[in-house]
Amino acid sequence: MYKIAAMGDRDSIYGFASLGMHIFPEDRMENPATTLHHLAEQDFAVIFITESLASRIQEDIDRYKDRPLPVIVPIPGVSGNTGAGMRAIAQAVERAVGSDILKDA
Amino acid sequence: MAGTQINPTRMELTRLKKRLITARRGHKLLKDKRDELMRQFLEIVRETRRLRRMIEEALTETNQHMSVARSLMNDESLAISMLYHKQEISLAVEEKNIMSVRVPVFKTNFRTADPGDIYSYGFAFTSCELDEAVQALSDLTDPLIRLAEKEKACQLLSSEIEKTRRRVNALEHVMIPRYLFQIRFITMKLDESERSSITRLMKVKDMMIEKTIRARKASDEA
Numbered sequence: 001m002y003k004i005a006a007m008g009d010r011d012s013i014y015g016f017a018s019l020g021m022h023i024f025p026e027d028r029m030e031n032p033a034t035t036l037h038h039l040a041e042q043d044f045a046v047i048f049i050t051e052s053l054a055s056r057i058q059e060d061i062d063r064y065k066d067r068p069l070p071v072i073v074p075i076p077g078v079s080g081n082t083g084a085g086m087r088a089i090a091q092a093v094e095r096a097v098g099s100d101i102l103k104d105a
Numbered sequence: 106m107a108g109t110q111i112n113p114t115r116m117e118l119t120r121l122k123k124r125l126i127t128a129r130r131g132h133k134l135l136k137d138k139r140d141e142l143m144r145q146f147l148e149i150v151r152e153t154r155r156l157r158r159m160i161e162e163a164l165t166e167t168n169q170h171m172s173v174a175r176s177l178m179n180d181e182s183l184a185i186s187m188l189y190h191k192q193e194i195s196l197a198v199e200e201k202n203i204m205s206v207r208v209p210v211f212k213t214n215f216r217t218a219d220p221g222d223i224y225s226y227g228f229a230f231t232s233c234e235l236d237e238a239v240q241a242l243s244d245l246t247d248p249l250i251r252l253a254e255k256e257k258a259c260q261l262l263s264s265e266i267e268k269t270r271r272r273v274n275a276l277e278h279v280m281i282p283r284y285l286f287q288i289r290f291i292t293m294k295l296d297e298s299e300r301s302s303i304t305r306l307m308k309v310k311d312m313m314i315e316k317t318i319r320a321r322k323a324s325d326e327a
Contacts, residue, residue, distance in 0.1 A: 001214070002196040004250075011175055015167060015242040020194035020216065045196045045211065046253045066264050068209050069198065071253040076161050078168045085157055089150060089259060096146055096263035096270075 002043050002069075007032065008050030012077035016048065026053055033060040040070050050077030051084040111287050113294035121291070125284040132276040139269045142204050146262040153255040160248055163241065170238035177232040192216060194246070206265045208258040211250050 006016040010025040017023045022044070029035045032053055037060065039047055047070050054061060054074045061072050074085040090100045111117065193216035201210045 002198055002211075004194055004196060011171060012168060015171055015238050018192065018239045019243055019246055020192035045198055045209070046250065048249070048253075065260050068200075068207060068257070068261065071209065071257040073249070073253045073256055075249075076164050076168070078172055081161055081165055085161065086154070089153055089157065089256070092259045092263040093150055096143065096266040 002045035004046045004048070005039050005044045006048040007035065007039075008048075008053045008075075008077050009079075012050045012075075012079075013048070021048070033057045036060055036072075040064060044070050046070060047072045048075050049073070050075060050079075051082045052077055052079055055082070055084055111290055113291045113298075115295065118288065118291045118295070121284055121288050125281065125288065128276055128280050128284060132273060132281065135269055135273045135276065138204065139266060139273055142206075142262060142266050142269060145203055146259070146266060149255060149258050149262065153252070153259055156248060156252050156255060160245060160252055163245055163248075167238050167241045167245070170234045170241065174232045174235035174238060177234065196250070203258065203262065204265075206261050208261055209254060211254055213247070213250055 004021040005024060006013040006021050007024045008026055010027065013023045013025065024035055024039070026032065036047070036049075036057060049061070049072060051074045054072075064070060064072055074088060076082070076085070094100050195214045195216070197212040197214065199210045199212065200207045202208075
C-alpha cells in the first residue's frame with residue numbers, strides 16, 4: 001500500500017493532514033530536497049508540494065519526471081498561485097511537440 | 106557518408122538493400138507510433154489542464170478559508186486539531202498501458218469507511234472556517250489523485266514521444282539517405298567495373314583478330 005505526502009509551508013498543507021495524508025511542514029525539515037528524496041525512496045506514490053517550495057528544489061523534482069513513481073504534483077499554497085503547475089504541463093507539451101500548441105486551449 | 110569505407114561487392118549490396126527495406130519499414134511503424142502517441146497525449150493534456158485549472162481555483166479558495174481559520178485560532182489549537190487525524194488514506198497502484206507506456210493508476214483506500222471522518226477535532230474550540238476548508242479539501246481528494254495520475258501520464262508520454270520522434274528523424278534524415286547513397290555508390294562501382302571488363306574483352310578480341318589477319322596475310326604472300 002502506498003501513502004500520500006504533502007510538503008510545503010504549514011498553513012498550506014495542514015488541511016491535507018485531516019484527509020489522512022502525511023504532512024511534512026517546511027519549517028521542520030533541514031533540507032527539503034533531502035526530505036523529497038527520502039520520501040521518494042519510501043512508499044509514497046504521490047507527493048503534493050506547494051509551488052513556492054517546488055520552485056526552490058526544481059532540479060530535484062525533475063529527477064523523478066521520467067519515473068513511473070512517485071508522482072510529484074505542484075499545488076498552489078496560501079501565498080497564491082504562481083502558475084508553476086500549468087507551466088509544467090506546458091513544458092511537457094513543448095517537449096513532446098516542439099512548441100506549446102495548446103496555449104489557449 | 107564521406108569517410109565511411111564501403112566494400113563495392115555484390116554481397117554488400119544485397120546486405121544494404123535488405124537493411125534499407127528494414128529501415129523503411131521501421132520508419133513507417135515508428136511514425137505511426139508517434140502519431141498515435143501524440144493523439145493520446147494531446148487528449149490527456151487537455152484533460153489535465155481542465156482538471157488542474159479546476160483544482161487550482163478550488164485550492165485557492167480553500168487556502169483563503171484556511172488563512173481565516175488560522176487568524177482566528179492560535180497556532181497551538183490549530184496544530185492540535187490537525188495533527189490527530191482519524192482518517193488515513195492509502196493508495197493501491199495499478200498500471201495502465203498506453204501504447205506500451207506504463208502509467209500508474211491509483212485506487213484510494215480510506216482507513217475508516219465513513220467519509221465524514223475528516224473532522225479530527227471537536228467543533229467547540231475551532232473556527233467554522235476550518236470546517237469549510239477541511240470539507241472543501243475532502244471533496245478535492247479524488248480530483249487531486251486523478252490529477253496526479255494524469256500529470257504523470259503526461260510526463261511519461263511526452264518523454265516517450267520525444268524518444269520516438271528522435272528515432273523517426275534519425276531514420277528519415279540519416280539512416281535511409283545513408284543506405285541510399287551507399288547502394289548507389291556500389292551499383293555505380295559495379296557497373297563501372299563491368300563496363301571496364303567488357304571493353305577489355307573487346308580490346309583483346311580485336312587484338313586476336315588482328316593477329317590472325319596478319320598471320321593469314323603473311324601466309325598468303327608466301
